[in-house]
Amino acid sequence: MIKYPIIITLILILIIFLIFNNNLLNKSISKRFQFHFTENFDNKVTLESNKLYINNKNNNIKIKENSITIKKIKSLPQIIDVLKLNNIPSPNYVIIDKLNYLRINPYNYPLILRPLQRHTPNDVFVDITNIRQFEMIRDILLDKFEKIIMADFINGKNYRIIIDGDYITDIYQLVPPHVIGDDRHTILELIQNYNKNKNNNKVSIINYDTIQRQGFSVESVLPVGIKIYITNFISIFNGAKKIPININQIPKENLDIFIQSHNLLENNNSIIHYISPDIYNSYKKNNGSIVDIDSDSYQDF
Secondary structure: OOOHHHHHHHHHHHHEEEEHHHHHHHHHHHHHEEEEOOOOOOOOOOOOOOOOOOOOOOOOEEOOOOOOOOOOOOOOOHHHHHHOOOOOOOOOOOEEHHHHHHHHOOOOOOOOEEEOOOOOOOHHHHEEEOOOHHHHHHHHHHHHHHHEEEEEOOOEEEEEEEEOEEEEEEEEEEEEEEEOOOOOOOOOOOHHHHHEEEOOOOOOOHHHHHHHHHHOOOOOEOOOEEEEEEOOOOOHHHHHEEEEEOOHOOOOHHHHHHHHHHHOOOOOOEEEEEEOOOOOHHHHHHHEEEEEEEEEEOOOO
């Protein structure tokens, strides 16, 4: 008679162990791809893609002077849809939710996975390179959010175009942070030293895979003079540095789509996120793309 309560107790202990172990697994998976120094700031993230998925069912879209504009921006997909409807090169995306996730498969690598709504960078995963990573990260995000976005991760230089009223007031490139070896410190120690330098923007997120693809780990002692990039999440709030761009040398067609995009959103001011191999060449020749627009705010993420 005693053995049944014992068996039930053992089963309950096993269930509790499995639940706890699953939570640890999820946390370890997250940390495998991205390491976070801090988690206390908001983020507006860029998306990049070259495969077309458009959802135009949007009550905020309207026709104005032979172009489609949007009055109230609530999400990045709305911005992307309006740009695409006006034939402006911009990201393409797939929205994944808890109902369709088994039917949505990666169409290309590398990929980005992130929440549908803007969130902190802790929930943004870039440079996903295989189906195992994709499925693990997808499941982690869908446990936290109702909807997420899958998009291509595009390699290119990151630019910001600042528009105030009807004028472009500044353009700069964001250069990702890097460290240089001294044959004494580990990469993690070099990053910590980088953050202590008052002249540097602090690095809050490093990407393990980015470092591993360059032949190292965060515990590696970096040889003298060897430079490695430590993140694919490029932001001034993640260690990136600004390099001024000469507006007068940018092709007119590039400047035109920057102003047009700003006007379509009917913003007072904008920060346009633009990715291209070289902003000094026409977007028509090198597949430059507007990947995000921060509206009525000079907060650059």
